[in-house]
Amino acid sequence: MIVVEHVTKTYGTKTAVNDLSFTVNPGVVTGFLGPNGAGKSTTMRMIVGLDRPTLGSVQVNGKPYADHVAPLHEVGALLEARAIHPGRSAYNHLLALATTTGIPRRRVSEVLDLVGLSTVGRKRAGAFSLGMGQRLGIAAALLGDPEVVILDEPVNGLDPEGIVWIRNLLTSLADEGRTVFISSHLISEIALVAEHLVVVGRGQLIADTSVAEMRRVASGVVVQVRSPRAGDLARLLLDDGVTVETGAEPGDLRVTGLAAAEIGDRALAAGLPVHALIPTEVSLEEAFMKLTHDSVEYGQTDATRHLEEVSR
Numbered sequence: 671m672i673v674v675e676h677v678t679k680t681y682g683t684k685t686a687v688n689d690l691s692f693t694v695n696p697g698v699v700t701g702f703l704g705p706n707g708a709g710k711s712t713t714m715r716m717i718v719g720l721d722r723p724t725l726g727s728v729q730v731n732g733k734p735y736a737d738h739v740a741p742l743h744e745v746g747a748l749l750e751a752r753a754i755h756p757g758r759s760a761y762n763h764l765l766a767l768a769t770t771t772g773i774p775r776r777r778v779s780e781v782l783d784l785v786g787l788s789t790v791g792r793k794r795a796g797a798f799s800l801g802m803g804q805r806l807g808i809a810a811a812l813l814g815d816p817e818v819v820i821l822d823e824p825v826n827g828l829d830p831e832g833i834v835w836i837r838n839l840l841t842s843l844a845d846e847g848r849t850v851f852i853s854s855h856l857i858s859e860i861a862l863v864a865e866h867l868v869v870v871g872r873g874q875l876i877a878d879t880s881v882a883e884m885r886r887v888a889s890g891v892v893v894q895v896r897s898p899r900a901g902d903l904a905r906l907l908l909d910d911g912v913t914v915e916t917g918a919e920p921g922d923l924r925v926t927g928l929a930a931a932e933i934g935d936r937a938l939a940a941g942l943p944v945h946a947l948i949p950t951e952v953s954l955e956e957a958f959m960k961l962t963h964d965s966v967e968y969g970q971t972d973a974t975r976h977l978e979e980v981s982r
């Protein structure tokens with residue numbers, strides 16, 4: 671279990687993490703989600719003792735990382751800096767890590783097997799594809815058979831087969847009762863592998879929820895309506911708790927807060943023609959962007975800008 675309590679981290683005048691509290695429980699894969707610069711890597715570095723909170727505390731299995739006698743058996747991490755000597759084989763890279771940390775040699779073959787690199791274990795790591803490099807990084811994280819597994823952007827750049835592989839691996843680690851915590855700035859990626867979500871923006875907690883709950887909240891709330899009298903229809907529908915936004919095409923509206931049938935009935939009663947009435951599921955991406963909209967640090971993404979334009 672990872673417990674982050676009222677953690678603030680400042681670098682000079684920059685606040686990277688701001689009074690952040692959350693718990694990552696064993697037995698489920700938890701995603702750590704936030705736009706670029708949200709403070710995910712900083713938080714992960716504090717969890718594994720590479721950085722110290724300015725305020726607050728971070729505990730892993732009941733203690734700060736540095737207080738564990740055999741920390742590699744407690745926490746295995748793949749953080750952004752993947753320092754692998756390109757001329758060294760995967761096997762030798764892992765062996766060097768194992769021997770310097772008192773881990774038996776046989777464990778190297780075990781983790782190579784676990785990540786599916788047994789057949790290329792003797793090849794130069796420098797010749798590895800991105801996906802193979804990710805697998806090697808994960809193998810290193812698992813070397814100490816840790817209770818807590820922390821991976822920074824593990825899905826980044828993986829092909830669909832690689833994503834399925836990592837989902838199965840992480841789920842089986844969680845099923846064994848381990849705590850699995852993985853970061854991403856893409857909800858589409860993280861929703862494929864995680865069950866629970868901790869969402870941050872500008873170093874602060876935005877949501878601590880399950881992926882299923884996020885989907886439930888996101889789904890079925892927008893009805894797309896097309897009418898040659900969209901303006902009249904918009905005025906008719908606007909009410910407490912109802913929002914009407916202009917859609918992508920002239921005559922298109924996006925209505926929130928009314929069911930499709932209700933919109934159709936009201937339009938009929940007012941004698942307004944309706945050419946299309948389509949209940950749509952808001953995508954997880956859309957829900958995430960709305961959630962984090964105010965906390966995108968480095969300007970708007972194209973997608974956010976597009977969202978704003980269509981809803982104007």
Ligand SMILES: Nc1ncnc2c1ncn2[C@@H]1O[C@H](COP(=O)(O)OP(=O)(O)OP(=O)(O)O)[C@@H](O)[C@H]1O
Nearest residue numbers: 681684686704705706707708709710711712713855
């Ligand atoms: N050593 C440092 N010195 C100064 N500022 C830093 C340092 N490390 C991080 N920051 C700043 O803190 C903020 C949070 O950075 P962090 O890397 O933790 O975010 P992130 O969510 O991991 O982003 P990304 O998805 O881009 O990796 C950013 O504004 C970053 O520039």
